[in-house]
Amino acid sequence: MENTSAIKRIGVLTSGGDAPGMNAAVRAVVRAGIYYGLEVYGIKNGYTGLLAGEIEPMTLRSVSEILSRGGTVLHTSRCPEFRTPEGRERAAAIARVFKLDAIIIIGGDGSFAGAKLLSELGVPVIGIPATIDNDIGCTEYTIGFDTALNTVKDAIDKIKDTTYSHERCSIIQVMGRQAGYIALNAAIANGAEICLIPEKPYDVNTDVIQPILAGRSRGKTHFIIVVAEGACSCEDLAAQIKQTIGVTPAVSILGYIQRGGSPTVRDRVIAAQMSVHAVECLVKGEVNRIIAYKGDRVVSIDLEEAMTQTKSIDPHALLTSEILSL
Numbered sequence: 001m002e003n004t005s006a007i008k009r010i011g012v013l014t015s016g017g018d019a020p021g022m023n024a025a026v027r028a029v030v031r032a033g034i035y036y037g038l039e040v041y042g043i044k045n046g047y048t049g050l051l052a053g054e055i056e057p058m059t060l061r062s063v064s065e066i067l068s069r070g071g072t073v074l075h076t077s078r079c080p081e082f083r084t085p086e087g088r089e090r091a092a093a094i095a096r097v098f099k100l101d102a103i104i105i106i107g108g109d110g111s112f113a114g115a116k117l118l119s120e121l122g123v124p125v126i127g128i129p130a131t132i133d134n135d136i137g138c139t140e141y142t143i144g145f146d147t148a149l150n151t152v153k154d155a156i157d158k159i160k161d162t163t164y165s166h167e168r169c170s171i172i173q174v175m176g177r178q179a180g181y182i183a184l185n186a187a188i189a190n191g192a193e194i195c196l197i198p199e200k201p202y203d204v205n206t207d208v209i210q211p212i213l214a215g216r217s218r219g220k221t222h223f224i225i226v227v228a229e230g231a232c233s234c235e236d237l238a239a240q241i242k243q244t245i246g247v248t249p250a251v252s253i254l255g256y257i258q259r260g261g262s263p264t265v266r267d268r269v270i271a272a273q274m275s276v277h278a279v280e281c282l283v284k285g286e287v288n289r290i291i292a293y294k295g296d297r298v299v300s301i302d303l304e305e306a307m308t309q310t311k312s313i314d315p316h317a318l319l320t321s322e323i324l325s326l
């Protein structure tokens with residue numbers, strides 16, 4: 001493919017919460033960019049580095065040996081200044097000073113909201129979805145989700161061993177902000193008895209206490225309850241269980257372990273495919289788009305349209321989790 005567009009020099013940044021596979025994406029953007037004859041500049045620390053002009057040329061070798069590493073070698077940030085019109089005006093001016101014809105933004109929906117506003121100031125952008133939460137409406141998959149889920153799976157397997165041995169009830173909190181994708185998939189993968197997610201209102205008596213009592217009457221001796229961080233407080237839930245049935249649940253909050261680690265094959269491959277697709281869009285002169293995964297294919301969607309798209313938890317996945325917890 002020949003570069004027929006006016007885009008000759010691009011920037012790339014990672015923004016928001018880091019996700020395993022961000023490095024695989026940065027590497028693929030740099031290598032694909034150079035392959036197609038572009039100059040590629042790395043912007044440090046997300047929008048904070050753009051505002052600080054922390055922008056440096058990247059070479060084929062500057063992305064050697066990063067594919068298997070978690071985190072992001074470009075670093076990342078949450079940037080309050082970029083949320084202000086003045087901050088974004090300054091960011092757009094800096095992009096022009098560095099003669100960046102377009103910026104590839106690797107991050108979550110917050111980063112894309114910022115990207116859209118930046119594009120409205122005349123800076124062409126492309127978004128690559130990367131967040132462990134898998135909560136971006138326009139794409140079925142976000143880079144980092146599979147690695148985080150595998151980390152959660154390993155942790156719950158271990159907690160399950162001790163829960164079984166002591167015939168306990170364990171409550172495990174997983175990340176996901178206001179989304180329950182990590183929790184629900186972990187509940188299925190780890191055979192949890194109960195799963196609470198923000199998308200499905202619950203009643204402690206009907207959805208927690210009664211299933212525990214019914215499980216006991218069927219001979220269950222231990223219980224795993226997976227709670228999405230946006231669903232409820234694990235401490236409050238533990239107190240309610242103790243008060244009602246006299247059992248003191250053990251609470252584990254998995255926390256930041258979920259964001260680290262070497263990316264899985266799925267995250268490496270999807271990061272590579274999405275990033276090459278992003279560069280190819282630019283080479284064709286297609287800007288202001290979000291790269292998405294739909295029906296096993298990598299596609300690109302108009303940024304404005306992408307921001308209006310929503311997705312929801314598959315009710316049959318919820319049912320599957322319930323059926324298998326019997």
Ligand code: ADP
Pocket residue numbers: 015016017047077078079080081082083084107108109110111112113114115117131
């Ligand atoms: P993520 O991209 O992982 O969802 P955040 O929501 O923290 O993470 O967003 C990353 C950064 O994107 C924020 O720190 C901010 O600089 C920028 N951003 C987020 N939302 C907006 C918004 N509505 N307007 C402008 N900038 C935003």
Ligand code: F6P
Pocket residue numbers: 017108131132133175176177229259
């Ligand atoms: O979006 C990724 C995520 O890890 C969420 O699951 C979590 O709620 C949030 O980021 C935590 O953010 P911070 O790094 O600001 O504590």
